[in-house]
Amino acid sequence: MNGMGFFSQHAxxxxxxxxxxxxxxxxxxxLAIAIGVPLGILVARRPxxxxxxxxxxxxxxxxxxxxxxxxxLPAPWLGERADxxxxxxxxxxALLPIIRNTAxxxxxxxxAVREAARGMGMTSRQILLQVELPLSLSTVLAGIRVATVLxxxxxxxxxxxxxxxxxxxxxxxxAMVNNQLILAGxxxxxxxxxxxxxxxxxxxxxxxxxx
Amino acid sequence: xxxxxxxxxxxxxxxxxxxxxxxxxxxxxxxVSFTVRRGETLVLLGRSGAGKTTALKLINRLLEPTxxxxxxxxxxxxxxxxxxxxxxxxxxxxxxxxxPHYTVEQNISLVPRLEGWTAQxxxxxxxxxxxxxGLDSGQFLPRYPQELSGGQRQRIGVARALAAxxxxxxxxxxxxxxxxxxxxxxxxxxxxxxxxxxxTIVIVTHDTSEALLLGTRIGLMEDGALKGLYSPKGFLRSRxxxxxxxxxxxxxxxxxxxxx
Numbered sequence: 001m002n003g004m005g006f007f008s009q010h011a012x013x014x015x016x017x018x019x020x021x022x023x024x025x026x027x028x029x030x031l032a033i034a035i036g037v038p039l040g041i042l043v044a045r046r047p048x049x050x051x052x053x054x055x056x057x058x059x060x061x062x063x064x065x066x067x068x069x070x071x072x073l074p075a076p077w078l079g080e081r082a083d084x085x086x087x088x089x090x091x092x093x094a095l096l097p098i099i100r101n102t103a104x105x106x107x108x109x110x111x112a113v114r115e116a117a118r119g120m121g122m123t124s125r126q127i128l129l130q131v132e133l134p135l136s137l138s139t140v141l142a143g144i145r146v147a148t149v150l151x152x153x154x155x156x157x158x159x160x161x162x163x164x165x166x167x168x169x170x171x172x173x174x175a176m177v178n179n180q181l182i183l184a185g186x187x188x189x190x191x192x193x194x195x196x197x198x199x200x201x202x203x204x205x206x207x208x209x210x211x
Numbered sequence: 212x213x214x215x216x217x218x219x220x221x222x223x224x225x226x227x228x229x230x231x232x233x234x235x236x237x238x239x240x241x242x243v244s245f246t247v248r249r250g251e252t253l254v255l256l257g258r259s260g261a262g263k264t265t266a267l268k269l270i271n272r273l274l275e276p277t278x279x280x281x282x283x284x285x286x287x288x289x290x291x292x293x294x295x296x297x298x299x300x301x302x303x304x305x306x307x308x309x310x311p312h313y314t315v316e317q318n319i320s321l322v323p324r325l326e327g328w329t330a331q332x333x334x335x336x337x338x339x340x341x342x343x344x345g346l347d348s349g350q351f352l353p354r355y356p357q358e359l360s361g362g363q364r365q366r367i368g369v370a371r372a373l374a375a376x377x378x379x380x381x382x383x384x385x386x387x388x389x390x391x392x393x394x395x396x397x398x399x400x401x402x403x404x405x406x407x408x409x410x411t412i413v414i415v416t417h418d419t420s421e422a423l424l425l426g427t428r429i430g431l432m433e434d435g436a437l438k439g440l441y442s443p444k445g446f447l448r449s450r451x452x453x454x455x456x457x458x459x460x461x462x463x464x465x466x467x468x469x470x471x
């Protein structure tokens with residue numbers, strides 16, 4: 001059986017696994033953005049919080065992913081659903097680049113611009129929403145892009161707890177010493193990562209503040 | 212320190228032994244007292260680190276005095292809500308602080324928009340402001356700050372500060388970053404503008420000729436203290452050593468010219 005034949009024979013299965021993968025990554029990114037961007041703003045606004053928040057996210061980043069999934073298995077409100085475990089673990093991984101870039105984007109806003117905004121009588125909420133966030137959007141998005149690409153890769157490990165996705169093929173292929181199976185997981189995952197990277201970098205360039 | 216007379220219009224800005232210390236105890240401004248009356252242009256002249264900008268920021272409550280008080284229209288800045296206070300005071304800084312993601316029109320319409328003016332009123336005010344600072348509105352309103360020259364940006368900075376017609380204007384080294392010819396041009400325009408608008412203005416500068424040209428009074432600052440308040444003519448005649456040093460620096464240039 002040649003490679004192409006294998007792919008066309010299992011096209012349905014591969015598509016199914018890719019969709020699962022996209023769902024895992026999509027849910028993870030929504031959660032990570034919803035948590036990471038506000039944390040990044042907090043870090044920029046309250047520098048004394050930067051150590052505990054960035055430190056915490058850093059630690060999450062360094063725990064081996066397989067171990068993190070294992071740790072989460074006994075958690076009572078997670079354990080019964082494999083995709084919840086996977087999404088929780090993946091979110092912890094995705095947080096660091098998002099928090100860091102949001103904070104960097106906001107602290108990187110030209111001090112003269114911020115001073116002018118304050119001097120003209122903008123409230124700190126108006127400064128955040130109308131000045132700081134728009135001006136740091138492309139930096140925030142760069143963080144989201146890095147996190148997305150990272151998550152697409154790490155999400156293959158979610159199959160270890162039965163959460164599905166393209167990792168299924170990779171784990172099965174490893175168990176059966178079948179390269180074609182491994183590639184059936186790895187190639188779509190790599191393609192997804194490249195696609196996400198491309199789309200998000202186009203968006204990033206269009207949102208860059210200095211036009 | 213020269214004494215203040217009671218003649219003239221009512222005081223708009225009043226420093227009453229106002230000082231400012233950093234949390235670590237370093238004093239940026241010692242107890243400083245002076246009054247700026249309606250329609251006056253007070254220039255705070257001094258070298259970098261003399262406390263000029265600190266004094267300026269006490270006026271719009273970007274900083275709060277750690278001793279004494281600063282009164283705006285008879286009320287301590289601490290009794291003002293900082294947001295309406297700042298919208299009541301135009302603010303121009305050296306780097307202009309124009310928002311790079313806003314067009315010229317959005318930049319100069321900022322305070323009117325925050326104040327909830329109607330779109331139509333904002334639009335016509337923007338055109339009026341550009342005419343006021345001598346720029347063609349059809350050409351400049353849709354541009355972004357990066358597409359402007361330094362002089363044009365500074366004009367937009369002035370227009371933005373004047374947008375909601377504040378009675379008070381603060382300017383921190385407003386023309387410092389410009390080349391000498393453009394600077395002279397803008398100073399002249401500014402004088403003509405002030406002739407019409409009669410704002411109460413405080414300007415911070417380290418440039419003696421700017422102080423003499425723009426100020427109705429000059430406040431000389433050194434090491435966080437106010438050394439004296441002078442009329443431009445009085446400043447030129449002053450025997451106070453620091454003032455005399457500034458004047459001498461002006462004369463050096465003239466002597467060089469004569470020597471040619």
